[in-house]
Each structure stands twice: as structure tokens, then as C-alpha cells.
Amino acid sequence: MNTNQPDLILYHPRTANSKYRLPMPMLALGSMLEGRYDYEIVDGNFFHNAYEQLAQVIERSNAQILGMTVMPGPQLQEAIRIVRGFRARFPLLKIIWGGYFPSNHTETVLQSGWVDYVMRGPSEHDFVRLIEYLNGNGVARESILGRSYMENGRVVNHPQRALPVMDELPPWPYHRLGEVQRYLGKTYLGQRTTTLHTSYGCPFKCSFCAVVPIFDGGWVGRSAPLVADEVEYVVNKFGVDAIEFADNNFFTSMKRTALFAEEILRRQIQVTWWGEARPDTLEKYSDDVLTNMRRSGCKMIFLGAESGSALRLKQMNKGGTQTPETILRLAEKLKRHDLIPEFSFVLGAPAEDVDVALDEEIEFIRRVKRVNPRSEIIIYVYAPVPMLGSTLFDDVQKTGFAFPTNLEDWLLPQWTHLDLRKNPLTPWLKPHHIDKIHHFEAVLNARYPTNSDVKLTPARKRLLEIVGAWRYQTGFYRAPYEIKLLQRALRYRQPEIEGF
Ligand code: B12
Structure with a gap:
């Protein structure tokens, strides 16, 4: 372990419109590393060119391990581009993915050959063990639970650990975030x-x-x-x-x-x-x-x-x-x-x-x-x-739906849309179904503007209500372009995209 430079970078790729939210998975993992390993939390939400800027961090720090959290959607898009390029650029770097996407699509991630390990589910305890193992500190690799990796062309999945006792987990290391106020x-x-x-x-x-x-x-x-x-x-x-x-x-x-x-x-x-x-x-x-x-x-x-x-x-x-x-x-x-x-x-x-x-x-x-x-x-x-x-998933499969088994295919537009749960293009949903949902949603959001949009002044709210009222009353939702224009002009906030 090098005490001046971090051995390990914990990277949180950029998420959709959420600069102010804490990189919680990194804080949770970091809490277990405090006092044991040098590490740095790097938050892609503050990058403008994530690929290059992260590469510079790796070069500057000479880190040997890169842990990344990946949820579907924009984070996944960025994460794929990073590991695809880093494999050749940093051949010795060990890359570990955790979080919802790799936990649910473990094989696809590992078969890409760009990620060395996937940690499935909560990993506070086992991530430390994995780091110790990678540093040659005598940890038996079978004892690292929730870990998946490739061996002889096949994916090996270790069983998951029982859920942690929450009261025993250490506090989050906020000091690793630099200026907390920006969050x-x-x-x-x-x-x-x-x-x-x-x-x-x-x-x-x-x-x-x-x-x-x-x-x-x-x-x-x-x-x-x-x-x-x-x-x-x-x-x-x-x-x-x-x-x-x-x-x-x-x-x-x-x-x-x-x-x-x-x-x-x-x-x-x-x-x-x-x-x-x-x-x-x-x-x-x-x-x-x-x-x-x-x-x-x-x-x-x-x-x-x-x-x-x-x-x-x-x-x-x-x-x-x-x-x-x-x-x-x-x-x-x-x-x-x-x-x-x-x-x-x-x-x-x-x-x-x-x-x-x-x-x-x-x-x-x-x-x-x-x-x-x-x-x-x-x-x-x-x-x-x-x-x-x-x-439900049986019904889905009967329609011929299948997830991509090639990690790079998740970069295709249809899969990005699926992740954002706006227009998933699943086989049973025809374009007019998607329109029906979105048209109703636009009218509903005009008639009843959300309270959660802090930029929406009472006057603007009133304007939206007036424009939406007749459609809502008559149940005529089709093609509400005037509403969509207004919502765009007012930069109306949709909690389903920007909230959880
Ligand atoms: C916070 C959050 C967000 C924030 C992100 C905050 C930020 N800093 O930018 C915002 C609001 C932006 C967001 C957006 C979206 N989110 Co979101 N989000 C969450 C939420 C509520 C919490 C995640 C979290 O931080 N948990 C706390 C930490 C401590 O737990 P954790 O992430 O599970 O991490 C642990 C393990 O997973 C593991 N782990 C995680 N990362 C890593 C990395 C390594 C290297 C290792 C070893 C282990 C590891 O170890 C950690 C400690 O035990 C989860 C639901 C949930 N409660 O978990 C949904 C969730 C992850 N989001 C989800 C989705 C779908 C989205 C969206 C795509 C869609 C949407 N409309 O919500 C968007 C777009 C995201 C994007 N890619 O940009 C889904 C994922 C579903 C799926 N199919 O996998 C979830 C599960 C919600 C749900 N129930 O459906 N999200």
C-alpha cells in the first residue's frame, strides 16, 4: 500500500440531472476502507469529459484498482465507454463494478472482458475483503461473498452474504467529498x-x-x-x-x-x-x-x-x-x-x-x-x-423480449430508453400506446402541476392549469402539443426522471 497516493479510486459515474445528490454507494464502501487503504472518491457528476478526466486521475494517482457503481441509464452509458477504453489504456488496472446493473446483469458485464469483478448486492464487508485479496493479504478468494468473475470462459458466482447489521456499519466519510455544500x-x-x-x-x-x-x-x-x-x-x-x-x-x-x-x-x-x-x-x-x-x-x-x-x-x-x-x-x-x-x-x-x-x-x-x-x-x-x-417476466419472455447479452448493445438507443422507463419499446407496446401514456401525463401535469418543481411560480402554475383544464375535463388527451410547448418553455420538472 502506497501511503501518499490512493491505491484505489471509487468512481461514481454521472447520473441524470442530479448534481446535488451524494454518491452514496461510494460513501458506504469508503466507510469500510477508512484507516485501512488509501482511496479517493471521484464523482463524475462534476466532470465535463468523464472519460479523459477519470483517465487523468488514474494516471496521476497510479491507482491499481478502480471500483465503479453502475445503475441503468446514463450511468451505464458512461461506465461502458470508460471500461471499453480503459482495458487497453490501463491493462494492469483491476476494474470492479457493483450496484444495480451489474447485480442484475452479471454475465453480460463480465463476458465483455472489460470488467474483472462484479460485486452483487450490498458489499460493505466483502469489498474490503476483495481489496485485501487483490493486495495479497492472505484472504481466501472463496471467502469473498457476492463476488462474480470469469474463470475458464465461464462466470463464477459466489453466494451472497446475509444482509449487514446496519447498526454495525461505520459512519459515512463525508470528508472524502471535499466541499459537502455542493451536494x-x-x-x-x-x-x-x-x-x-x-x-x-x-x-x-x-x-x-x-x-x-x-x-x-x-x-x-x-x-x-x-x-x-x-x-x-x-x-x-x-x-x-x-x-x-x-x-x-x-x-x-x-x-x-x-x-x-x-x-x-x-x-x-x-x-x-x-x-x-x-x-x-x-x-x-x-x-x-x-x-x-x-x-x-x-x-x-x-x-x-x-x-x-x-x-x-x-x-x-x-x-x-x-x-x-x-x-x-x-x-x-x-x-x-x-x-x-x-x-x-x-x-x-x-x-x-x-x-x-x-x-x-x-x-x-x-x-x-x-x-x-x-x-x-x-x-x-x-x-x-x-x-x-x-x-410477469414469463409473460414478457413469451412476447419475444430478451435483454442484450452483449454489454456494448446497452449503448443502443432502444436500451437507453428502456432504462429511463419513458419509452421502452418493448414488443407489446405500440407507438400509440406510448403516446397515450405520454399524452395523458402531459395533460395531467398541466391540470395539476407538481408541487416539487421549486422554479414553478404560482403564476406559471396557474397558466399551466388553465391550459390543461379543458382537456382534463373532457378527457381529450390526444396530441397536447400546446401543453408540451408550454411545459418546455417553463422547463417543467418531471419527478420520475429527476427524482428517484
Ligand atoms: C439515489 C438513486 C438515484 C439518484 C442518483 C444519485 C446520485 N448521486 O447521482 C438519481 C435520482 C439521479 C437516480 C436516477 C435514476 N435511477 Co436511481 N436510485 C437511487 C436509489 C434510490 C438509491 C441508490 C443508492 O445510492 N443507494 C445507497 C447505497 C449505499 O446503496 P447501493 O447503491 O445499493 O450500494 C451498495 C451495493 O449496491 C454495492 N455497490 C454499489 N455500487 C458499488 C460499486 C462497487 C465497486 C462495489 C464493490 C459495490 C457497489 O455496495 C453498496 C454498499 O453496500 C436506488 C434505490 C435504492 N434505494 O437503492 C435507485 C435505483 C438504483 N435507481 C433506479 C433507476 C431505474 C434510476 C433511473 C435509471 C430511472 C429513474 N427514472 O429513476 C434514473 C437514471 C439514473 C442514471 N443512470 O442516471 C433503479 C434501478 C433499477 C434497475 N433496473 O436496476 C433503482 C434500484 C430504483 C428502483 N427501485 O427501481 N437514482
């Missing part, structure tokens, strides 16, 4: 918003969700007092006034949420917060807990509504006790508690008649809006995740 963004929640991540996994196995193959129904959370400690730390140290809990399912344990809200109130921490939940879980929360959540600063909750059809909820294996009525009841309940629900819907899964299915979803979304007009609606177009054995 604190102005959002609907506050002037200096940051992200935190306090749990891994989700106890459910929805068949559209990329989290499932990695966690297989497991969930672990940091205990409430420690979450409150973390919040208190970032508030006091960096002047944070708002937090987005990026956990897949922050609200899994009502006991934990209740205690967390109490801790924030007891310590008199002034902070606004947001998190992601399942509708059926939250519906079971008592009024007292919801009241305390609101008092402690919770303002908005992202909820996986997915569909207004019991049949499709079943197709998606949503599980639990969620029905379309759950969503309507919850919209009403949260209204009483002054908590804004952000309901996300997944439209465009395979169906006997896709048009009928879409019309039903649109009608249901209108019902939700009638019950609670402040509800935010996020619409995603269904993009398959490779979940063998799920009814």
Missing part, C-alpha cells in the same frame, strides 16, 4: 437537501422491481436512534434542512418510524423529510404515528401504487394486502394528516388488450385525484427486470 440542493423540501440511506432491501417481491433479485425479500434497517443521530449530524455539521431517505422502503417497520419521529421531536431537530413506502404498510400506520411523523417534518411520501387494477397488482406480484381501494383510502387518510402522497404507477405491462388496460389506469388515476387533489402522480412505463420464475 446540498434546493428542493421542494428545503434549501439544503441531502440524501441518506438507512436500510437495505424490501420484504416484498414485486416482479417489476430490480431490488427483488438482489434482496430476495430481505430487509434490514438501522435502528431509529442511530438514524436520528445521522440526521442530527448532517443538520449540525452541514446546515442540512431537508432529507430524502433514499431507502427502497423506509417505512417497513412502523415501530422504527414512530421512534424516529419521536427522536426528532425530542431532540428538537428542525428538518423536513421524505421517504418511500408501500401503500398497504402505510395504511396500517396509526393516526398517532402519522401525526408525529408530520410534526417531526415529514412532508411527502413516495408510494408504490403501481396499478388501479386488482388483476394487474396480482400480475406484478405486489403482494401484501394492497388493492386499488387501499390506494384510495390512503389518499384520503394522508390528506387528513397533511402529508402529500406521491403515488407512482407502472403502466404498460403485457396485457390481453393494452389499450383497455391503459384506459382503466387513467380512469383510476383520475379517481385518486378526486379523492386527494394534492396527490402527486408519477407515471413509469414498465421496463422488465430479469426475474426468472415470475409470472
Whole structure:
């Protein structure tokens, strides 16, 4: 180990429009390396020419190991271009990928020959072991769990480790980020918003969700007092006034949420917060807990509504006790508690008649809006995740859909679109289906502009509402070009692209 120069670079490729968000995977991995290895966190969100600038970092530091996090979409695009070029430019550099894309498409990544190792799932403990192994520190390679690599032309997958005990994980090394203030963004929640991540996994196995193959129904959370400690730390140290809990399912344990809200109130921490939940879980929360959540600063909750059809909820294996009525009841309940629900819907899964299915979803979304007009609606177009054995993925495969097995093919435009869940071009969705979804979305967003766009002044909001009103009232959504023009002129923010 060279003590002056980092042996290891942890690189976070650029993501879509999100300069202010922390490179959380790098902080999580870095926390385990502190005091053991020299390393540097490099954030592509601050690069203008990632390939060249990262190459310069490697040359300057003479690092031997490059760890990269990769989620689908723009990050993947950049990551592929980097490793494709780096193989020849830095033949001795060991390249390790982790995160959602390589965890779900391990073979494709490794078969490219550009990546040496994939670490699947949470890797705090095993990444350190891998680094020790690569440094020849006597770690048996079989003991590195969650690791995948090529051997004799075949991919070898070590089993994954049980989920970490969150309370035992060390704090994130914020000092590695340089100026933390550049990560604190102005959002609907506050002037200096940051992200935190306090749990891994989700106890459910929805068949559209990329989290499932990695966690297989497991969930672990940091205990409430420690979450409150973390919040208190970032508030006091960096002047944070708002937090987005990026956990897949922050609200899994009502006991934990209740205690967390109490801790924030007891310590008199002034902070606004947001998190992601399942509708059926939250519906079971008592009024007292919801009241305390609101008092402690919770303002908005992202909820996986997915569909207004019991049949499709079943197709998606949503599980639990969620029905379309759950969503309507919850919209009403949260209204009483002054908590804004952000309901996300997944439209465009395979169906006997896709048009009928879409019309039903649109009608249901209108019902939700009638019950609670402040509800935010996020619409995603269904993009398959490779979940063998799920009814939904079986249906998908029957249509002839297959993921590329060549890593470079993920650079093709159709796969970029699939990742962004806007226009996935899956075989059962015809262009007019995509139009139907996007046209309705444009009209809905005009009639009910999002609250989360901080640049949208009341006058501009009013203008959008007026332009959208007649179409929404009459249900005439087709070709809303005047709305799209206006939204472009106002640079309307779409939470489904820029949020989580
Ligand atoms: C934060 C986030 C974002 C931020 C990125 C923040 C930033 N700094 O730029 C923003 C809002 C930009 C974003 C955007 C998108 N996101 Co996003 N995002 C997340 C989110 C909520 C948290 C990720 C995170 O940081 N977790 C905290 C860290 C600590 O955990 P982790 O990432 O899992 O890292 C651990 C392991 O994975 C592993 N690991 C990760 N990287 C590495 C690297 C190495 C070398 C090693 C060894 C290990 C390793 O070890 C880490 C520690 O245990 C996840 C869902 C979730 N809760 O995880 C979705 C998620 C990753 N996003 C997803 C998607 C689809 C997107 C989008 C493509 C689409 C969209 N509309 O949301 C866009 C575009 C992204 C892009 N490529 O530009 C999906 C991925 C689905 C899939 N098919 O794989 C997820 C899973 C959400 C979901 N449930 O569907 N996202």
C-alpha cells in the first residue's frame, strides 16, 4: 500500500440531472476502507469529459484498482465507454463494478472482458475483503461473498452474504467529498437537501422491481436512534434542512418510524423529510404515528401504487394486502394528516388488450385525484427486470423480449430508453400506446402541476392549469402539443426522471 497516493479510486459515474445528490454507494464502501487503504472518491457528476478526466486521475494517482457503481441509464452509458477504453489504456488496472446493473446483469458485464469483478448486492464487508485479496493479504478468494468473475470462459458466482447489521456499519466519510455544500440542493423540501440511506432491501417481491433479485425479500434497517443521530449530524455539521431517505422502503417497520419521529421531536431537530413506502404498510400506520411523523417534518411520501387494477397488482406480484381501494383510502387518510402522497404507477405491462388496460389506469388515476387533489402522480412505463420464475417476466419472455447479452448493445438507443422507463419499446407496446401514456401525463401535469418543481411560480402554475383544464375535463388527451410547448418553455420538472 502506497501511503501518499490512493491505491484505489471509487468512481461514481454521472447520473441524470442530479448534481446535488451524494454518491452514496461510494460513501458506504469508503466507510469500510477508512484507516485501512488509501482511496479517493471521484464523482463524475462534476466532470465535463468523464472519460479523459477519470483517465487523468488514474494516471496521476497510479491507482491499481478502480471500483465503479453502475445503475441503468446514463450511468451505464458512461461506465461502458470508460471500461471499453480503459482495458487497453490501463491493462494492469483491476476494474470492479457493483450496484444495480451489474447485480442484475452479471454475465453480460463480465463476458465483455472489460470488467474483472462484479460485486452483487450490498458489499460493505466483502469489498474490503476483495481489496485485501487483490493486495495479497492472505484472504481466501472463496471467502469473498457476492463476488462474480470469469474463470475458464465461464462466470463464477459466489453466494451472497446475509444482509449487514446496519447498526454495525461505520459512519459515512463525508470528508472524502471535499466541499459537502455542493451536494446540498434546493428542493421542494428545503434549501439544503441531502440524501441518506438507512436500510437495505424490501420484504416484498414485486416482479417489476430490480431490488427483488438482489434482496430476495430481505430487509434490514438501522435502528431509529442511530438514524436520528445521522440526521442530527448532517443538520449540525452541514446546515442540512431537508432529507430524502433514499431507502427502497423506509417505512417497513412502523415501530422504527414512530421512534424516529419521536427522536426528532425530542431532540428538537428542525428538518423536513421524505421517504418511500408501500401503500398497504402505510395504511396500517396509526393516526398517532402519522401525526408525529408530520410534526417531526415529514412532508411527502413516495408510494408504490403501481396499478388501479386488482388483476394487474396480482400480475406484478405486489403482494401484501394492497388493492386499488387501499390506494384510495390512503389518499384520503394522508390528506387528513397533511402529508402529500406521491403515488407512482407502472403502466404498460403485457396485457390481453393494452389499450383497455391503459384506459382503466387513467380512469383510476383520475379517481385518486378526486379523492386527494394534492396527490402527486408519477407515471413509469414498465421496463422488465430479469426475474426468472415470475409470472410477469414469463409473460414478457413469451412476447419475444430478451435483454442484450452483449454489454456494448446497452449503448443502443432502444436500451437507453428502456432504462429511463419513458419509452421502452418493448414488443407489446405500440407507438400509440406510448403516446397515450405520454399524452395523458402531459395533460395531467398541466391540470395539476407538481408541487416539487421549486422554479414553478404560482403564476406559471396557474397558466399551466388553465391550459390543461379543458382537456382534463373532457378527457381529450390526444396530441397536447400546446401543453408540451408550454411545459418546455417553463422547463417543467418531471419527478420520475429527476427524482428517484
Ligand atoms: C439515489 C438513486 C438515484 C439518484 C442518483 C444519485 C446520485 N448521486 O447521482 C438519481 C435520482 C439521479 C437516480 C436516477 C435514476 N435511477 Co436511481 N436510485 C437511487 C436509489 C434510490 C438509491 C441508490 C443508492 O445510492 N443507494 C445507497 C447505497 C449505499 O446503496 P447501493 O447503491 O445499493 O450500494 C451498495 C451495493 O449496491 C454495492 N455497490 C454499489 N455500487 C458499488 C460499486 C462497487 C465497486 C462495489 C464493490 C459495490 C457497489 O455496495 C453498496 C454498499 O453496500 C436506488 C434505490 C435504492 N434505494 O437503492 C435507485 C435505483 C438504483 N435507481 C433506479 C433507476 C431505474 C434510476 C433511473 C435509471 C430511472 C429513474 N427514472 O429513476 C434514473 C437514471 C439514473 C442514471 N443512470 O442516471 C433503479 C434501478 C433499477 C434497475 N433496473 O436496476 C433503482 C434500484 C430504483 C428502483 N427501485 O427501481 N437514482
